Amino acid sequence: MENRKLRMGMIGGGKDAFIGAVHRIAANIDGQVELCCGALSVNPETAKESGQLLFLDEDRTYLSYQELFEKESLLPADKRIDFVTIVTPNFAHFEPAMLALENGFNVVIEKPMTLTLEEAKLLQKKVEETGLTLCLTHTYSGYPMVKQARQMVKDGTIGSVRKVIVEYPQGWLSTLTEREGNSGAAWRTDPKKSGKSGSMGDIGTHAAQLAEYISGLKITKMCADLNIVVPGRGLDDDGNVLLKFDNGSNGVLIASQIAAGEENALKIKVYGEKGGLEWHQMEPNTLILKWLDQPAQVYRAGQAYLSDVAKHNTRVPGGHPEGYLEAFANIYRNFAATLKAKLNGEAPTAFQLDFPNANDGVRGMAFIENVVASSQSDQKWFDFNI
Structure with a gap:
């Protein structure tokens, strides 16, 4: 890949959400990631206002995660996101994560990974099948x-x-x-x-x-x-x-x-x-x-x-x-380095792979x-x- 920032989308994490802002700060600390789009709230007005506050393009401020994946998938490779960060409550983790993987997008997701163990195993299997990367944000590690x-x-x-x-x-x-x-x-x-x-x-x-x-x-x-x-x-x-x-x-x-x-x-x-x-x-x-x-x-x-x-x-x-923010940023940096290595056809190093993954989620x-x-x-x- 060319030398560029990784493009991130976000699901959840609108203007009144605590953890979404933490993810955005952590992802931004090393300058390796830029937020390009989002489905930031289930409330349409909150989603639109949150997108404006984050200076997202209006046509990339989506009103549902389904719309996000549908429209991002249609964008050319040099425009669409590389990964999506999911910062919704637990019950809304599995479906957007699975849809992301099915559409070829890597995933960062809040813990616990899913609502049930069965769902976690399905996500783990999908990660293995696709070869994509999933990062689980157990911050303290x-x-x-x-x-x-x-x-x-x-x-x-x-x-x-x-x-x-x-x-x-x-x-x-x-x-x-x-x-x-x-x-x-x-x-x-x-x-x-x-x-x-x-x-x-x-x-x-x-x-x-x-x-x-x-x-x-x-x-x-x-x-x-x-x-x-x-x-x-x-x-x-x-x-x-x-x-x-x-x-x-x-x-x-x-x-x-x-x-x-x-x-x-x-x-x-x-x-x-x-x-x-x-x-x-x-x-x-x-x-x-x-x-x-x-x-x-x-x-x-x-x-x-x-x-x-x-x-x-x-x-x-x-x-x-x-x-806390720096620890969070370490997880994002290692994930981003792993993603860049894989996009370049290289094997990630042990330091780069040092972040919680789907196996930890299970x-x-x-x-x-x-x-x-x-x-x-x-x-x-x-x-x-x-």
């Missing part, structure tokens, strides 16, 4: 110090992993805010729009993906206890899960949205034979390394002693705040379905079935 932790585990720095503890407490659903005009809470607590699980589907999937990403292990069994703490709520807002991994080690996963006073306090600890690693999302530039027989060490983003993969995903000098949906089944079962250990 984009942080440089998360990548440092993963590399240290891979290098055997802490020895064989024995235990993983990951917790994701939030407090924003401590009241029945979904009935007080909070649209984000309304769809996340509605089984028809969110799926089988509330807190575990929304943030538990992030915790599970992070546990597997850093440890390099796969969850094989679980024992889950999901709870609806706030009376009148339709889906779980709190849960605790015991985990078993494929190397025989164990773990604990906690996801709660009724932890009053908490903001976005995702944290993970990985313990090996020789030491442990600890990372907190709200202090993302710091990674703590603990030892059996010596004082703890503090690793900081932007320093020369870090691994190549951490440096590759670091954007500013040490001591400068680098956080595991995320399997986590949701298995954790709900485990919670509903009297059986102590429930196999992680896919």
